[in-house]
Amino acid sequence: MKKCVFPTLFEWNHYQEQPPRLSVWEHQERPLTPDPNLDAEQEDIDFDVERTGHDYCSVPEAAAVDMVLHENEELKREIEDVRKQLEQTKMIHRFGLNRFAGSNEDIRFYTRFATYNHLMAFWELIEPATHRMIRVTNSKVFKEPGNTRALPAIDEFFLFLMHLALGLKQMDLGHRFQVHQTTVNRIITTWANFLYFVLGSVCIWMPKEKVRAHLPEEFHQFRDTQVILDCTEIRCQTPSSLLLQSEVFLNYKSHCTFKALVGMAPHGEITFVSAL
Template sequence: MSSTRFKCLRREGATSQYCCVPLCDISSRCNSVISFHTFPLDMEIRKKWIHSIRRADYIITPNSRVCSRHFKSDDLIEPSTPTGRRLLKKGAVPTLFEWNNFATSTPRRTGVWQRREVSPPQNEDPLPMEFQQPEHDYCSSPVPAAVDLSLDRTEELQKEVERLKKQVEELSVHHSFCLGRFAASDDDIRFFTRFMTYSHLMAFWRLIEPATNRMVRVTRAKGATKSGEVGATGNASGHSLPPIDEFFLFMVHLSLGLTQRDLAQRFNIHQSTVSRIITTWANFLYTLLGSVRIWMSEEMVKAHMPKEFQDYPDTQVIIDCTELRCQTPSSLLLQSEVFSSYKSHCTFKGLIGMAPHGAVTFISSLYAGSVSDKELLKQSGIVPLLKPNMAIMVDKGFLVDDCVPCKVYRPAFLSKREQMSADEVRKTQSIARLRVHVERLIRRVKQHKLFDTVIPLSITGSINQLYTVACLLVNYQNGPLVKAWATD
């Protein structure tokens, strides 16, 4: 090759173009002497170009260029003006390359530097393989080199990939807040969901899972209203949690009373998504579990009657009231409605009924805390379920004998007397020992910490559903109130 070197002059502000010929490092940022030419549209001539520059697998793009250094001077048409564009003659093919010892001097514009003849190619021998790799193609992604692996090595790598995938999945579950993370610990399951064990929880999930396909979601219901579709079901778009983890989120909210912001950070989702999931599952479980009849017939109650009730064999239900403390409303009228003189605070009040063997058999709606026990009993809807041959067991504050058509078992009270008779004392103690179990049942409901705190007014729209679901879940989450009452 000639000892003369081509000097590149940098052009400020020029648009960068690059030559795609291997071993050529010319770009349009050097100077205006070099011109860059696109590949011809004629497929035959284009094939000759690709063959000539020795890039058989090259993918041509609109930005692919070949600089004028690789063309003979006879193939170039000089512009008629200094600012004109240099063109190629029709059918011109690049033939001057470094591997065939082309002259290092580059064809130049007339009047800028002295023109010198480019020596014709002297050697057409194939370029060695190591020189056929693209060095600086900025227009397309480099083709990865093929890796020659033996069959054994390939199988070994595949096993390694599978092992790493499994490890990544395990780490993902371990670091994410989901049901799978706590599946191995029954204590954690008890803490987060109030279900006794993980297997107990999964048994309940298998009962409700088939119905989740028909779940009406809050977001989907709103979308259906806007589009005129009624009864839209199924998963709404954009949900990032699987159904079982949505159920787990709802149970964590119910069991621990965590705020929506806390849950959003734990489950790594948006706070508004948490709100929609809670409302959706509250309505879903309220409808699904509420469709199961929990009021028991006389025959079934007697079939499961514990021997401790032998003195009261006709007892159908043990009833009591419970109050949930709520936020004080700003309206004085509302304050007077929900203020409970018994709790000295604003409350929601509900009535709950328990069968003698410990199952929840009646749940009323929540009422304002100012309502009396007697009025709550009348409005709850339990009276029409009672028959003359039945009996109910109540606390001594329930003076409801004139409201129900059946017998009432109630502890005696003094009522202006100095003391009770011996029979009254024995009867009071006997009823108190049996009636105390309804207090234990209510305590199980309030183990859901959402109801053990001050309920914000912002969730009053769904508090009735949440309370009813918590009461119904007691029949599924726990064992019998008394182990001796367990039945097959």
């Protein structure tokens, strides 16, 4: 056989010659040749209209333009409504402070603050200092301020309050806020240290004049009262060390407890809590 010659007779084509393939130009009709007598500009316009069926030089009617603009505006409004609904749905399903902002009963249950306004008033006092917060990354390493957070600062504070108020386990809090259990542990440790230093620097002892100005009626005969002292106890695990057992065991309750001295102003504000 000669070079570049291929067999063409096979059993599947009944050993017959196949017609040659048509070229690309032969598969479709060639466009008509423009009339050379027409003006060059008119020639181009007619040629485009004949091929596409549309005159791109023509101006659309004003009614059609208005209809398209009106449809675009309606589509924009629909997109905006869908976006708002999506954000509201995310807000409902996401566990955070904003989810319970409208219910003072839920705020009292989860945080022990009386109302949402009370909680936000306290947050406004400590929020400026949160930007300088030193964050705990593990048991021995601390991060400087300005690092990214797994949760917004207000939700971290809400998580910490839930841990104090309800005693929820870290795994439970992680499922609620959709973060890892290790992250919950670091948030709790960070906020415990932060609030200890921030609130520990505040003078909680009220002046005598202010205490007398807010004395309840029951204390009018005891106008010199500045603080009411009482002791409280918290049950704890029995230590393995006999020395520690002797220090924390309480015969009255027959159990190991931590003791604390609590001071309260006559009108009900806690003004002193000793170390356990």
